[in-house]
Amino acid sequence: xxxxxxxxxxxxxxxxxxxxxxxLPSWNEGPSKQQIIxxxxxxxxxxxxxYVKPAERIAVFDNDGTLWTExxxxxxxxxxxDEVKRLAPQHPEWKTTQPFQAVLEGDHxxxxxxxMQGLLKIIGATHTGISTQAFIDxxxxxxxxARHPKTGKPFDQMIYQPMxxxxxxxxxxxxxxxxxxGGDTAFMRAFAEEVYGIPPEQVIGSNFVTQFQLNGxxxxxxxxxKLAHNDDGPGKPExxxxxxxxxxxxxxxxxxxxxxxxxxxxxxxxxRLMGLVHHTDAKREWAYDRNSQVGRLDKALDLAKANGWTVxxxxxxxxxxxxxxxxxxxxxx
Amino acid sequence: xxxxxxxxxxxxxxxxxxxxxxxLPSWNEGPSKQQIIxxxxxxxxxxxxxYVKPAERIAVFDNDGTLWTExxxxxxxxxxxDEVKRLAPQHPEWKTTQPFQAVLEGDHxxxxxxxMQGLLKIIGATHTGISTQAFIDxxxxxxxxARHPKTGKPFDQMIYQPMxxxxxxxxxxxxxxxxxxGGDTAFMRAFAEEVYGIPPEQVIGSNFVTQFQLNGxxxxxxxxxKLAHNDDGPGKPExxxxxxxxxxxxxxxxxxxxxxxxxxxxxxxxxRLMGLVHHTDAKREWAYDRNSQVGRLDKALDLAKANGWTVxxxxxxxxxxxxxxxxxxxxxx
Numbered sequence: 001x002x003x004x005x006x007x008x009x010x011x012x013x014x015x016x017x018x019x020x021x022x023x024l025p026s027w028n029e030g031p032s033k034q035q036i037i038x039x040x041x042x043x044x045x046x047x048x049x050x051y052v053k054p055a056e057r058i059a060v061f062d063n064d065g066t067l068w069t070e071x072x073x074x075x076x077x078x079x080x081x082d083e084v085k086r087l088a089p090q091h092p093e094w095k096t097t098q099p100f101q102a103v104l105e106g107d108h109x110x111x112x113x114x115x116m117q118g119l120l121k122i123i124g125a126t127h128t129g130i131s132t133q134a135f136i137d138x139x140x141x142x143x144x145x146a147r148h149p150k151t152g153k154p155f156d157q158m159i160y161q162p163m164x165x166x167x168x169x170x171x172x173x174x175x176x177x178x179x180x181x182g183g184d185t186a187f188m189r190a191f192a193e194e195v196y197g198i199p200p201e202q203v204i205g206s207n208f209v210t211q212f213q214l215n216g217x218x219x220x221x222x223x224x225x226k227l228a229h230n231d232d233g234p235g236k237p238e239x240x241x242x243x244x245x246x247x248x249x250x251x252x253x254x255x256x257x258x259x260x261x262x263x264x265x266x267x268x269x270x271x272r273l274m275g276l277v278h279h280t281d282a283k284r285e286w287a288y289d290r291n292s293q294v295g296r297l298d299k300a301l302d303l304a305k306a307n308g309w310t311v312x313x314x315x316x317x318x319x320x321x322x323x324x325x326x327x328x329x330x331x332x333x
Numbered sequence: 334x335x336x337x338x339x340x341x342x343x344x345x346x347x348x349x350x351x352x353x354x355x356x357l358p359s360w361n362e363g364p365s366k367q368q369i370i371x372x373x374x375x376x377x378x379x380x381x382x383x384y385v386k387p388a389e390r391i392a393v394f395d396n397d398g399t400l401w402t403e404x405x406x407x408x409x410x411x412x413x414x415d416e417v418k419r420l421a422p423q424h425p426e427w428k429t430t431q432p433f434q435a436v437l438e439g440d441h442x443x444x445x446x447x448x449m450q451g452l453l454k455i456i457g458a459t460h461t462g463i464s465t466q467a468f469i470d471x472x473x474x475x476x477x478x479a480r481h482p483k484t485g486k487p488f489d490q491m492i493y494q495p496m497x498x499x500x501x502x503x504x505x506x507x508x509x510x511x512x513x514x515g516g517d518t519a520f521m522r523a524f525a526e527e528v529y530g531i532p533p534e535q536v537i538g539s540n541f542v543t544q545f546q547l548n549g550x551x552x553x554x555x556x557x558x559k560l561a562h563n564d565d566g567p568g569k570p571e572x573x574x575x576x577x578x579x580x581x582x583x584x585x586x587x588x589x590x591x592x593x594x595x596x597x598x599x600x601x602x603x604x605r606l607m608g609l610v611h612h613t614d615a616k617r618e619w620a621y622d623r624n625s626q627v628g629r630l631d632k633a634l635d636l637a638k639a640n641g642w643t644v645x646x647x648x649x650x651x652x653x654x655x656x657x658x659x660x661x662x663x664x665x666x
Contacts, residue, residue: 200578212567219600221574234545241554245533267552
């Protein structure tokens with residue numbers, strides 16, 4: 001007892017800074033930060049009426065527009081365009097075949113005319129017909145070389161510092177953090193572990209039907225051109241049910257594509273947190289919602305307001321957007 | 334320092350039994366036990382040339398015939414038959430419609446005549462058209478009431494004590510244990526966490542296409558009759574690639590349906606363990622392999638022998654089969 005007692009002051013010294021540290025330093029004091037911290041405390045304090053066992057602390061996050069930027073276009077689409085250029089020497093016919101010709105010539109009008117069907121052709125040509133591992137290697141190669149047109153930074157640095165802090169905070173409180181997003185699962189796995197600390201088995205996205213094959217005796221998993229699952233809208237609760245098998249207690253998105261995931265999360269019993277990143281910062285990032293082609297936020301914004309869900313006003317509430325920026329006060333207070 | 338030194342003998346007393354404890358007490362000393370322990374030690378000792386980071390310690394297990402008994406028929410099929418009987422009052426037409434009539438009348442000949450098509454009709458009628466949660470509730474209700482025809486025990490007690498010990502041992506060494514099995518994912522989730530300590534998000538099986546719906550404003554995930562994935566044979570490495578996104582370093586199965594999962598595991602770089610449970614114990618369990626309808630083990634057995642994979646001789650190597658049995662020496666030594 002004597003030795004324990006004499007060690008107590010030292011123990012307190014070690015513990016106090018950890019208690020005092022702000023888990024969300026890039027968030028201004030405001031409603032969203034308070035709602036997040038209140039929620040986490042409510043479900044993690046043992047004996048609290050809202051207590052949730054660690055195993056059931058499932059938190060799901062959309063990726064595009066929620067964890068990283070999605071402007072001027074989804075980064076995976078920009079990857080596909082760059083892949084068309086890289087692969088063009090092996091496909092001389094692309095010089096005269098739409099929509100590939102449009103990509104090679106930078107012809108935005110022809111590309112727009114090709115529409116969603118054209119985009120799906122480009123995705124198919126760059127995302128399938130190869131093994132999962134080869135596809136991930138391609139994505140990693142691109143992430144090393146390609147630069148964002150506005151900031152000149154690698155795309156996997158265009159991630160939101162406040163959301164990184166939120167992910168870390170949740171994991172420090174024994175939450176299991178998942179990505180549930182419309183992007184290709186393997187594309188996101190190419191960077192999610194290194195960049196977000198989210199391991200491959202906690203990345204859920206859209207995927208293609210695969211085929212196990214023995215290629216000269218060597219087993220491989222080949223990505224076919226057939227879409228297996230579109231992880232958008234209702235596809236999100238469907239994949240959560242299929243892959244996780246538990247209902248999340250926290251869900252964060254930024255667009256109408258996240259609506260059903262938020263509804264599914266909200267409909268569980270007990271305390272839960274539903275949140276939206278609202279892109280309100282035309283200066284430091286982008287400002288868009290109801291009329292945007294990319295990441296349209298309309299119905300989900302109405303529902304959030306009607307139900308008292310957390311809506312993060314990026315311009316007001318985020319002190320910093322990207323990790324490569326210095327920490328400053330947001331311009332609107 | 335003085336107090337630490339005086340505490341050392343006590344610390345040693347606390348630690349030694351843990352070190353000395355046999356992690357696999359229901360396994361006789363034999364080749365399989367030694368191979369499992371050697372493998373785990375090789376990949377977990379830091380600085381070893383075979384060391385594997387905890388995050389990459391993925392272990393996958395088939396369920397039917399590997400973690401629990403699959404005789405006299407797959408337990409999920411027995412569940413489906415019992416569900417037909419339970420649901421019959423709501424389906425008066427089943428009295429005169431095959432294959433349901435055969436189930437209701439216990440007509441094995443008519444059931445055999447209905448074949449795989451008949452079985453799929455029974456699976457469809459009992460497994461789909463309801464929400465995932467309702468299906469899991471049905472499975473749990475059945476597990477509480479139904480009894481195995483040979484032992485009279487609940488089906489979820491017909492699990493292999495030696496494999497439970499192996500799962501615990503692996504988890505104590507920071508492995509992540511997964512089920513990758515042909516059974517319905519939600520059916521296995523109904524008991525896997527309680528019985529095996531495997532949480533829902535680490536259960537991978539066959540599944541149906543689901544549909545997110547608002548049912549009177551209440552969100553639900555409905556199981557449709559369309560099969561999304563058959564988690565057997567090549568379907569196993571495909572689902573491992575899709576859901577886990579890492580190649581396992583340990584895989585255990587018991588039939589030719591596990592062949593591709595074992596091949597996929599074996600083809601990775603570094604040390605790995607591939608294993609088969611060989612049903613050799615006609616007295617305490619069942620003895621079957623190359624000529625069995627259920628759990629046929631033929632090609633995989635040849636491949637295991639050719640490649641030096643672990644083959645567990647149940648009769649010789651397992652001291653005990655089920656948790657409800659007393660621990661005894663196996664009858665063949």
